[in-house]
Amino acid sequence: MNCRNIFALCCLLLLHIVVFGQKKTAVVSGIVIDENEQPVAGVSVVILGQQTGQTTSDSGTFRITTLADKAFALVFSHTAYHPIQKNFLLSPSEEETITIILHKRENVLQEIVVSDQRERREAGLVRLNPKSIINLPSVTTGVENMIKIIVGSNNELTSQYSVRGGSFDENLIYVNDFEVFRPYLIRNGQQEGLSFINPELVRNINFYNGGFSSKYGDKMSSVLDIQYKTPKKFGGSAYVGILEQGLHLEGTGINNRLTYLFGVRNRSNRNLLSRQETQGNYVPSSADMQLLVNYQVSKKWQTELFTNFSRSKFYLQPAYSQLTTSVFTPYFTANLGLDVYFEGQEKDQYTTNMVGISATNTVHKNLKLKWMASRFENDETENIDIAGAYLFGDRDFDETQPTFGTIVNPLGAGIFHNYSRNTLNIKNWNFSHKGNYTINKHAVQWGLAYDKTLINDKMNEWEYQDSAGYSLPYNPNTIQLTKVINSRADLDINKYSGYVQDNILFGDSLQSFTLSAGLRFNYNSLNREFLLSPRIGASWKPNWQKDIVIRAAAGAYHQPPFYRELRRYDGTVNTNLKAQKSWQGVLGFDYNFTGWNRPLRWTVEAYYKHMTDVVPYDIDNVRVRYFGENMAKAYAVGIESRLYGELVKDAESWISIGFMRTREDIEGDTYKNYTLDNNNNPIDSVTVNQGWLRRPTDRLITFGMFFQDYLATNKNLKMYLNLLYGTNLPYNIPGSVKYRNAMQIPEYIRADIGFSYQLLDSDRSKRRSHSPFKSFDNIWATLEVFNIIDRDNTISYLLIKDFSNTTYLMPNRLTPRLINFKIVARW
Numbered sequence: 001m002n003c004r005n006i007f008a009l010c011c012l013l014l015l016h017i018v019v020f021g022q023k024k025t026a027v028v029s030g031i032v033i034d035e036n037e038q039p040v041a042g043v044s045v046v047i048l049g050q051q052t053g054q055t056t057s058d059s060g061t062f063r064i065t066t067l068a069d070k071a072f073a074l075v076f077s078h079t080a081y082h083p084i085q086k087n088f089l090l091s092p093s094e095e096e097t098i099t100i101i102l103h104k105r106e107n108v109l110q111e112i113v114v115s116d117q118r119e120r121r122e123a124g125l126v127r128l129n130p131k132s133i134i135n136l137p138s139v140t141t142g143v144e145n146m147i148k149i150i151v152g153s154n155n156e157l158t159s160q161y162s163v164r165g166g167s168f169d170e171n172l173i174y175v176n177d178f179e180v181f182r183p184y185l186i187r188n189g190q191q192e193g194l195s196f197i198n199p200e201l202v203r204n205i206n207f208y209n210g211g212f213s214s215k216y217g218d219k220m221s222s223v224l225d226i227q228y229k230t231p232k233k234f235g236g237s238a239y240v241g242i243l244e245q246g247l248h249l250e251g252t253g254i255n256n257r258l259t260y261l262f263g264v265r266n267r268s269n270r271n272l273l274s275r276q277e278t279q280g281n282y283v284p285s286s287a288d289m290q291l292l293v294n295y296q297v298s299k300k301w302q303t304e305l306f307t308n309f310s311r312s313k314f315y316l317q318p319a320y321s322q323l324t325t326s327v328f329t330p331y332f333t334a335n336l337g338l339d340v341y342f343e344g345q346e347k348d349q350y351t352t353n354m355v356g357i358s359a360t361n362t363v364h365k366n367l368k369l370k371w372m373a374s375r376f377e378n379d380e381t382e383n384i385d386i387a388g389a390y391l392f393g394d395r396d397f398d399e400t401q402p403t404f405g406t407i408v409n410p411l412g413a414g415i416f417h418n419y420s421r422n423t424l425n426i427k428n429w430n431f432s433h434k435g436n437y438t439i440n441k442h443a444v445q446w447g448l449a450y451d452k453t454l455i456n457d458k459m460n461e462w463e464y465q466d467s468a469g470y471s472l473p474y475n476p477n478t479i480q481l482t483k484v485i486n487s488r489a490d491l492d493i494n495k496y497s498g499y500v501q502d503n504i505l506f507g508d509s510l511q512s513f514t515l516s517a518g519l520r521f522n523y524n525s526l527n528r529e530f531l532l533s534p535r536i537g538a539s540w541k542p543n544w545q546k547d548i549v550i551r552a553a554a555g556a557y558h559q560p561p562f563y564r565e566l567r568r569y570d571g572t573v574n575t576n577l578k579a580q581k582s583w584q585g586v587l588g589f590d591y592n593f594t595g596w597n598r599p600l601r602w603t604v605e606a607y608y609k610h611m612t613d614v615v616p617y618d619i620d621n622v623r624v625r626y627f628g629e630n631m632a633k634a635y636a637v638g639i640e641s642r643l644y645g646e647l648v649k650d651a652e653s654w655i656s657i658g659f660m661r662t663r664e665d666i667e668g669d670t671y672k673n674y675t676l677d678n679n680n681n682p683i684d685s686v687t688v689n690q691g692w693l694r695r696p697t698d699r700l701i702t703f704g705m706f707f708q709d710y711l712a713t714n715k716n717l718k719m720y721l722n723l724l725y726g727t728n729l730p731y732n733i734p735g736s737v738k739y740r741n742a743m744q745i746p747e748y749i750r751a752d753i754g755f756s757y758q759l760l761d762s763d764r765s766k767r768r769s770h771s772p773f774k775s776f777d778n779i780w781a782t783l784e785v786f787n788i789i790d791r792d793n794t795i796s797y798l799l800i801k802d803f804s805n806t807t808y809l810m811p812n813r814l815t816p817r818l819i820n821f822k823i824v825a826r827w
Helices: 003-021 106-115 130-135 143-151
Strands: 025-033 044-047 053-055 061-067 072-078 081-088 095-101 125-128 171-175 202-208 222-228 235-241 244-253 258-267 278-296 301-328 333-364 367-395 407-439 442-467 470-472 483-507 512-524 529-541 547-556 581-595 598-614 617-620 623-626 632-648 651-666 670-676 682-689 692-694 701-711 714-726 729-731 743-745 748-760 778-786 794-801 807-813 818-826
Touching: 044 061, 053 061, 061 072, 081 095, 125 130, 125 143, 130 143, 130 202, 130 701, 143 202, 143 222, 143 651, 143 701, 143 714, 278 333, 301 367, 301 807, 333 407, 333 807, 632 701, 743 794
Parallel strands: 025 095, 171 222
Antiparallel strands: 025 061, 044 053, 044 072, 072 081, 125 202, 202 222, 235 244, 235 818, 244 258, 258 278, 278 301, 301 333, 333 367, 367 407, 407 442, 442 470, 442 483, 483 512, 512 529, 529 547, 547 581, 581 598, 598 632, 617 623, 632 651, 651 692, 651 701, 670 682, 701 714, 714 748, 729 743, 748 778, 778 818, 794 807
16 A cells, blocks of 8 residues: 555544544433432433433432434333433533432322321321412412411411411421521511511421420420421522512532522512501511521431521501491491591511521431530510501591591590500520430330520500590599500520420231320429420221221420510519410321312311410400410310312312310409499499400311412413401400400401413423523412402401590401512522
């Protein structure tokens, strides 16, 4: 071969290497998880049309190299899951990172339901879907609004809720096993900021509305147990709305040994409050930041850091208020109006900060030990200096008259002045240990905790009322204030608590019986009271043709005083206040069945609470005013029923209905009924004992519904409906024995609806490589209509006297119909 031929051959070889040896490639990598965000190993990952591929690792990860600039599809398959196909078109050297969620096949899903019975075994336990919370149309976003569908509500401006006749102070809230608290000085829902719980960070929601076990704390009503996510990869979300904006980031690091969650939110209710009956300059704002970091030190040790900082501010410079109500009597019908003109301002601030650390040691597969330490602080200030002049009388509603909307027949007039300079600082340190040991059919749990609480409280309040030229209460020789509170409290409280509990399982998946028995103790240095609280729970799954679980629970749920219970109406603090005590019983069943060709779940629970050493209270908007004395006994009895299911596929909905009665008998609630002569002078009297009266939370019927739907031809357009109904509540005249339960707050009816449209779906194969939305999973736009029926719900009353000293109650209304818009993006 001559040199020319050799040179030509070398050129051909070089051309072959350049053209064919350096093919342009791209990479697809990611993780495969199930519906519970757990990695799935052994999943086959194959390029469509080819015979070869790979399987996911034990951690669910995969990585495939393929040709670029050429459309292809990956098929993910597993015998226990439905297969998924994803299409791609990648640029040279591009690496696409994806997360694949596989769904169980129907037959496997049924097996899982049979083997995992925790939710069905534990009395009072309701598990909520975190994804539904984000879609729930509600004025205040958060987990608590989903709970209100179950337990009812009478105020959309607050995240507080009442469970089975108890006040909000009777509920426990935990986030990753750390107990969290809320501000205490808040008087109404307008002042409230964000809920402590960030919905974008939530992984699991366990809500116990009664009958909870010994491992939870010493409160009488409920437990909200929240677990935040453990990220598997980098991701996040951002949303922008008229009322609220937020951002969250999550990810891993240090060879997946470190995970982090970070969330920030900002909320302003200014647009929400602009249509309130009291007009003025509202400047409410609330912001918070949360960080959760987990680090896997070794195979047996894991540490966690959890921090939170939030600040809510409320500024109000009221201008005027117009209230109207209709009065019907056998003698006349009138539209009574109250016009108030203000000067002054209200300026409040509520700051919460919290830091918690924990270390978990998995000694071996049957023994886990956990140590925790946390510090929680509430720092609150309340500054009010508002004066007003009012005119009360008949309001003209004749649009043909020039006096339309004004008061034409005055019945009363006067001025008032409200002044407050209140500060509250609460610091709580907690040091605790928890353990879990399983052996055979036993799961033994125990815990010890020490809490140190410092409370520094200063109250300086007074009210002045003037009616027709004289102050109330009337004294011709001096000017008297209607109310004066000037007090200070510095408390240093040490609390010790602990529990031991054994959970025993008998039988198998077809027929089983579980028993949970435990004992709690609690000691409080404030009142030197030592409490023991035995609790027991049981469930039985009979081997019947129908899939039914029968469950029951009973025990003692005693609640030591914390702060608000100690304050009497006059502002003094009762440090000798004993714990409120209750014995409770729960009995119910859980039934899985098929209806309308859909799997449905029906639960029913009946309960009874017997309470002693009760501290009576009144509720004004969201403010709970305690008597500060153990001076009552009470009971609550009721039955609740809930129906869960996907009335349309892949869209969970549920309906909840409850019937309840709660009564209290207050010591010393007697008064005299006088018989008067023609000159209104008393000539005789009879002592009346009030006996059993409705408690402030007594609501006979509670109904809630959450419904999801989408267009059959286009799943990108979805609808969410939130409906609440509750019968009337009693309203007590403050400081009056005779007129306790004298009035009623009318039925609460609320309907909120939301419509969401998916602007960008999760199929990235349709996006160009240079698209600015390349890394996004989805983008949704949502339009919400709050209070779609535009009902004027009442939250409280304002007491007004006319010239003849007759008292009228003017209703304070909640929000009218409002519209909200937001955009949510996730990546």
